[in-house]
Amino acid sequence: MNQKPTYNMKNLINIKSILSLFLYAAGAILLVSSCSENNTRDSKAEAREDNVRKLAANDTTASVIEDDNDYNFLVKAAEMQMEMISLGQLAQQKGTSSNVKELGKMMEEEHTKSLNEINTLAQSKSVSLPTSETEDSRDAHKDLNDQNGNDFEKDYCKRMVDRHEDAIDLYENAVEGSEDPQVRAYASEKLPTLRTHLKNAEDSKERSDNNKS
Numbered sequence: 001m002n003q004k005p006t007y008n009m010k011n012l013i014n015i016k017s018i019l020s021l022f023l024y025a026a027g028a029i030l031l032v033s034s035c036s037e038n039n040t041r042d043s044k045a046e047a048r049e050d051n052v053r054k055l056a057a058n059d060t061t062a063s064v065i066e067d068d069n070d071y072n073f074l075v076k077a078a079e080m081q082m083e084m085i086s087l088g089q090l091a092q093q094k095g096t097s098s099n100v101k102e103l104g105k106m107m108e109e110e111h112t113k114s115l116n117e118i119n120t121l122a123q124s125k126s127v128s129l130p131t132s133e134t135e136d137s138r139d140a141h142k143d144l145n146d147q148n149g150n151d152f153e154k155d156y157c158k159r160m161v162d163r164h165e166d167a168i169d170l171y172e173n174a175v176e177g178s179e180d181p182q183v184r185a186y187a188s189e190k191l192p193t194l195r196t197h198l199k200n201a202e203d204s205k206e207r208s209d210n211n212k213s
């Protein structure tokens with residue numbers, strides 16, 4: 001049985017010569033396709049292509065994170081920050097209660113700070129990160145934007161609870177399994193804040209769920 005090959009940031013370095021030729025040939029294709037997609041290019045895919053180019057151009061760059069778990073942590077963490085910021089802004093616009101508006105404001109401010117920290121950490125490792133939300137985050141924004149009143153508030157708070165539970169799992173895994181000491185230190189430092197955010201989201205969700213208006 002043929003086994004499908006697995007590609008990660010490490011073995012991408014080992015195929016430098018192939019990638020160099022491929023990326024040169026693919027550049028024109030990507031340029032044409034991106035122009036025709038009206039800015040719907042996947043930002044995550046673009047970041048990974050940029051990282052592949054860096055590895056293909058210089059496989060001796062020690063600052064590039066070679067462990068796929070660390071790379072994926074940085075990418076997923078950045079995606080989460082961007083979603084929290086975007087939905088936090090939406091909560092401030094569409095929220096009808098002070099607690100949801102305040103939750104949205106706090107999410108926007110604190111996750112903007114976290115996003116800046118993630119970007120700084122990634123830059124120190126010569127790692128490119130997505131610069132826009134994922135399709136899932138955009139869909140969540142659209143679904144929430146289509147709702148109003150307490151229906152919006154209940155679904156927003158539920159999303160915040162769910163996403164912060166996901167974030168805590170992600171950061172805990174980084175603390176336990178990362179091979180990079182700076183990634184471990186960053187994840188460990190941010191976990192208490194994420195747990196506080198989760199508690200705030202749970203409190204807001206309870207209040208929204210009990211609101212019969």
